[in-house]
Amino acid sequence: MNMEIPVWVKPAIWGGVIGAVAITIIGFSASWVVSGSTAAEMANTQSKDAVITALAPICVAQFKTQTPTNQTMQLAALKEESSYKRDDFVAAQGWATMPGNDAPTPEIADACASQLMKLTEN
Template sequence: MNIPEWIKPAAWGGVAGAVIIAIVSFSAGWVVTSGSAAQMAKDEGAKTALAALTPICVAQFKSQSQEIQTTQLAALQKENSYNRGDYVEKQG
């Protein structure tokens, strides 16, 4: 059986096109792996929890006396920027 000559370039074009589509779709975020999807869900959950708990934290802080607020803010500013989240957690 003779295969026409135009089949070989068309097949290579199809293969190249499939590879390019796969690269573009993964790079653009149109297709994600299960690991990426799990990480995105975890990050979104953390953002949602932060958004839900922030008003409660602010209300608790504002309910304290001015003296305590000043003391806690001064202590917070003394902390390194990467330790401030832990400090806020420890304060309740």
């Protein structure tokens, strides 16, 4: 009893193999599929961004502990700074130093400077 394999099986198998390779290449290059290390890196970035977003309002609250006159003067001074030095200004004032830390966090200072600049628009 000899089993005959139909002629169309060989092209179908090759088509499946080539299709699987093509889907894999397209999936990784289009970021539909990511490796474990890429997923971990993305998760770390997202969690860091979430922490900065959560802590920036504390920085603004520390700014608002000043008297209204000082707030106005500090906002005017912040507005006069060039856009790439505003985070340094916020850090120098100590507003980006979170309770329990000894030094300011540059990312929080940047986010805080952006939020404080929104206060100058009013």
